[in-house]
Amino acid sequence: AQSVTQPDIHITVSEGASLELRCNYSYGATPYLFWYVQSPGQGLQLLLKYFSGDTLVQGIKGFEAEFKRSQSSFNLRKPSVHWSDAAEYFCATGPLTGGGNKLTFGTGTQLKVEL
Amino acid sequence: DVKVTQSSRYLVKRTGEKVFLECVQDMDHENMFWYRQDPGLGLRLIYFSYDVKMKEKGDIPEGYSVSREKKERFSLILESASTNQTSMYLCASSLASGERYEQYFGPGTRLTVT
Numbered sequence: 001a002q003s004v005t006q007p008d009i010h011i012t013v014s015e016g017a018s019l020e021l022r023c024n025y026s027y028g029a030t031p032y033l034f035w036y037v038q039s040p041g042q043g044l045q046l047l048l049k050y051f052s053g054d055t056l057v058q059g060i061k062g063f064e065a066e067f068k069r070s071q072s073s074f075n076l077r078k079p080s081v082h083w084s085d086a087a088e089y090f091c092a093t094g095p096l097t098g099g100g101n102k103l104t105f106g107t108g109t110q111l112k113v114e115l
Numbered sequence: 116d117v118k119v120t121q122s123s124r125y126l127v128k129r130t131g132e133k134v135f136l137e138c139v140q141d142m143d144h145e146n147m148f149w150y151r152q153d154p155g156l157g158l159r160l161i162y163f164s165y166d167v168k169m170k171e172k173g174d175i176p177e178g179y180s181v182s183r184e185k186k187e188r189f190s191l192i193l194e195s196a197s198t199n200q201t202s203m204y205l206c207a208s209s210l211a212s213g214e215r216y217e218q219y220f221g222p223g224t225r226l227t228v229t
Contacts, residue, residue, distance in 0.1 A: 042222055042223070
């Protein structure tokens, strides 16, 4: 069965610093990969997605992620963090075929931004 | 923009009550999902539906049932609420084809069972 691991439960960065959130997936074939963000008290918003093609994908709010097959990773990055980026971030994966369109989510990384 | 709405943001119920959580989407999506979110556990799928009157169990269906009588509406039912069902419940929807795995989420319902 596919799985997603987000090894960092909490991360604290200073405003203006760069950010990298880690995500590793376990799946035989190339999966669909997603990053979602959840602001306090809100639902999840899609930041970006990878299906195929260029392994560096751009998303909203200045985020990007790079798919690395050799490392089974899909890490989220932002060159300069803003205080409003404080939120919980979820990586998710879905199978290329079948699976009933279901996604498997990681346990999330809580980002704190120090001013 | 896709809009997914949930009937309540906050709900407090007593143990043993029957609880209904409603979800409505306005983009004619075929698929709808109910998740439960708990700290440190991420999102866990309770049930999903890929068509009207069709449903499939997710990872943690015990103690829950669902109903989908109309395409835009997906209800989660707690037959007899228990304190261990205190949680955040998230509804989502997606298309069945094309970029079918992209799910759109509602704002969530925080349920407390006392």
